[in-house]
Amino acid sequence: MNIKATNVTLSISGRNILSNVSLLAEGGKMTALSGKSGSGKTTLLNCLGLIHPIDSGEILVDNLNATNWREANRTGFWRDSASFIYQDYGIIDDETVSFNVSLKKLGGNQRQISEVLERVGLGGREKDMAMVLSGGEKQRLGIARAMYKKASVIFADEPTASLDEANRQLVISLLKDCANRGAAIILATHDERLVNECDTVISLNNNNVSDDEKIPVLREKPKGCGYLE
Secondary structure, three states: OOEEEEEEEEEEOOEEEEEEEEEEEOOOOEEEEEOOOOOOHHHHHHHHOOOOOOOEEEEEEOOEEOOOOOHHHHHHHHHHOEEEEOOOOOOOOOOEHHHHHHOOOOOOOHHHHHHHHHHOOOOOOOOOEHHHOOHHHHHHHHHHHHHHHOOOEEEEEOOOOOOOHHHHHHHHHHHHHHHHOOOEEEEEEOOHHHHHOOOEEEEOEOOEOOOHHHOOEOOOOOOOOOOOO
């Protein structure tokens, strides 16, 4: 799945947050939205994920204009195609690890749940309550949810923030694995190590990117899921 933004502009409370931002996030690649705190990267991530409306411009999902999609269309996109990994993890603490993967009271496909939990280093934790997990484990649980869902696009806000080195490296590896399986990974981050692993980097400076020519694609490598679901 490809997500494309064309001349996206947004102001909040009279403050210009995004100005004529254009970018393309492609399936099978990791795209980083990089910039200092307050640069607008999380806001842009929300716009690309159809969470926050824009003032002008277009958001295209696989060449379909999703800018003014009705709630039913956006909900269908979130349910069927997208997964969100945000700083609050989107994890339901008073439910089991297994439920947090499938989000189904009847349990979902237990074999597939166990397989994705094994892949993210949470094998055998199906019956544990999510509240006992560490921050790094919750982040990996969010990735397990995306894997189980076979999400076509993953939106992640600071996915390595506040993690120890071991969890940081594991999260980066898991996101790369999702991209290798065809998902478009869109990250808002100031983690230089994570940025260095991305295929495309969009640098947001002074709270916006002013036009196509000023979107610095720092690096293009040669070829070689808030609880919203």
